[in-house]
Amino acid sequence: MNTLYKTFFLFIIIVGAMSCGGSKKAEQEALAQARRDSIALAKQNAVLPIQKKYGAILGIPPKEINNVPLFEFIDDWMNAPYKLGGNTKQGIDCSYFTQYIFHDVYGNLIERTAQKQFDAPDTNKFKGQHNLKQGDLIFFNNKGSEFREITHVGFYLGNNRFVHSTSRRGNSGGNGVQISDLTKQPWQRMFVAGGKKPKFSNNTPEN
Numbered sequence: 153m154n155t156l157y158k159t160f161f162l163f164i165i166i167v168g169a170m171s172c173g174g175s176k177k178a179e180q181e182a183l184a185q186a187r188r189d190s191i192a193l194a195k196q197n198a199v200l201p202i203q204k205k206y207g208a209i210l211g212i213p214p215k216e217i218n219n220v221p222l223f224e225f226i227d228d229w230m231n232a233p234y235k236l237g238g239n240t241k242q243g244i245d246c247s248y249f250t251q252y253i254f255h256d257v258y259g260n261l262i263e264r265t266a267q268k269q270f271d272a273p274d275t276n277k278f279k280g281q282h283n284l285k286q287g288d289l290i291f292f293n294n295k296g297s298e299f300r301e302i303t304h305v306g307f308y309l310g311n312n313r314f315v316h317s318t319s320r321r322g323n324s325g326g327n328g329v330q331i332s333d334l335t336k337q338p339w340q341r342m343f344v345a346g347g348k349k350p351k352f353s354n355n356t357p358e359n
């Protein structure tokens with residue numbers, strides 16, 4: 153009887169040790185998973201330098217810069233000089249620039265010239281500037297009239313800001329690819345219409 157008791161007691165000790173070891177291992181695995189989850193969440197909530205940069209330029213919170221590929225594209229082209237008919241970083245005109253945005257960011261090929269982009273059947277034109285959303289085209293001419301030739305086109309970013317390649321000198325003193333304020337002159341006077349184009353890419357969110 154005494155031997156049986158000792159054997160049973162030893163069995164209890166072994167089972168307890170195994171149980172404690174299993175719990176410790178499970179606890180370690182849970183802590184490791186919690187760390188991985190914490191790191192993933194931190195990365196998800198991290199604000200990228202490009203979001204900070206263009207959030208400041210557009211006057212919006214950095215987290216609202218959610219289409220990072222678009223702003224990486226813009227940043228790569230920023231301050232490239234204007235050249236009529238140009239299509240490189242040594243010189244580019246307004247409609248080549250918008251065509252490149254749609255092709256490189258959205259995977260969509262649009263028309264070559266500002267007038268053709270305006271006239272295209274799939275361009276949904278509208279007058280109300282309050283309806284402008286990121287990704288819309290903005291059309292201009294010297295008279296602000298839809299009955300005159302469209303001479304300039306830009307790409308709307310949000311908060312009244314748009315990016316374009318222009319022969320006019322911006323705040324930096326140079327021409328070319330820059331971000332301008334639609335509410336300022338001469339752009340407000342020259343505004344003809346906004347235009348929504350279809351976008352084919354599914355991995356580029358819009359604001």
